[in-house]
Amino acid sequence: MELLRIQGGIPISGETRVYGAKNAALPILAATVMVAGTSVIEDVPDLEDVRVMMQILEQLGARVRWQGATSVEVDASSIHSTNVPADLMQRMRSSIFLMGPLLARFGDVTLSKPGGCVIGQRPIDFHLRGMRQLGAKIDEQHGYIRCSARRLIGSPITLDFPSVGATENLMMAASLADGVTVIENAAREPEVEDLAQFLRATGASIEGAGTDTVVVHGCSHLHGTEYRIIPDRIVTGTLLLAAAATRGELTVHGARLDHLGAVLQKLRDTGVRVQADRDIITVKCDETPSAVDFRTAPFPGFPTDLQAPFMALLTTAEGTSVIHESVFEARFKHVDELQRMGADVNVDLRTAVVRGVPMLSGARVSASDLRGGAALLVAGLMADGTTEVDGVKHIDRGYQAIEAQLSRLGARIERVTV
Structure with a gap:
């Protein structure tokens, strides 16, 4: 079985290019x-x-x-x-x-x-x-x-x-x-x-x-x-969230700003600094983000595919966030795994209440779907200690050699067979 082993607490920083969607x-x-x-x-x-x-x-x-x-x-x-x-x-x-x-x-x-x-x-x-x-x-x-x-x-x-x-x-x-x-x-x-x-x-x-x-x-x-084909807006958003969650600074080239309006606005609402020009997006976060509320919706609303990674960011935000999932009714499966890492998240039907905690802790967690797996990656990058994410096959369905891309941005992450 393959898993991703992450040594957390290291800022995601640098420059990268997003690939096709x-x-x-x-x-x-x-x-x-x-x-x-x-x-x-x-x-x-x-x-x-x-x-x-x-x-x-x-x-x-x-x-x-x-x-x-x-x-x-x-x-x-x-x-x-x-x-x-x-x-x-x-x-x-x-x-x-x-x-x-x-x-x-x-x-x-x-x-x-x-x-x-x-x-x-x-x-x-x-x-x-x-x-x-x-x-x-x-x-x-x-x-x-x-x-x-x-x-x-x-x-x-x-x-x-x-x-x-x-x-x-x-x-x-x-x-x-x-x-x-x-x-x-x-x-x-x-x-x-x-x-x-x-x-x-x-x-x-x-x-x-x-x-x-x-x-x-x-x-x-x-x-x-x-x-x-167009650049992948979900991969772009995941990388930006990883940088913000780890209090880093990241520039993504080849992005489409018009495809990410709702996500970039919510990032700004948390206090993350966002600069966008043509096909280049830069985020910088050196302070604790603030809690925000959002509701997933069809485009141009907040994309359901980024709900889980954004939740990971909010687990250590200042205050309480409320997330309503309006597109898929079973898209909170990552919550149990985030709780293993110390997150304070409660789910009632299609609504999740996220109370920020000072720090997540590394743990062995399992991805049961693609975007939930992305949330666990973001959580592992920001957590104290070592996180091991299994169910890598789900992540591989939507992220190309993600451990290599993150490693080039400073992360300590490796794919191992156990």
């Missing part, structure tokens, strides 16, 4: 199956989820290879299967993104229910309902889902909730449908807009991505392209 790379890689030709996706992070998506594409028949360290080339012209391997689907929830593209190009796709982090109910009903509205027939049996359609037909679709995954899946399917699709109450996240930018680069006609109404004019085919 996992949550942009995965749907874009899935979208390449609709392309009649070769796609080159640049600044792709080398993460476990990305490698699983690449394996799925290969098993479907696509030719997939790394170009250098950060670009992935996909030639989907040789795809011969529309059955997404069940074993790989169980390893990654984002495999559901293949539903729309395969259905749109081949008129048929068979999948199983996707896996991924257990952070609450994450039904795919919005995906299936939208595909039905586009004309697909859905057959669910024994945990498998088959979607089929002789031809998808554009349709007005209103989502009950601005689901990122459903918005992206329907946007992809509609790109090769006949007629016009209008998606109301669409997700506004930057990753949705990035997928639309990629699809437009391949010849799709999409308007309104990044707003709550997306209009897709279907076309007959998409062509190959080269495309660079």
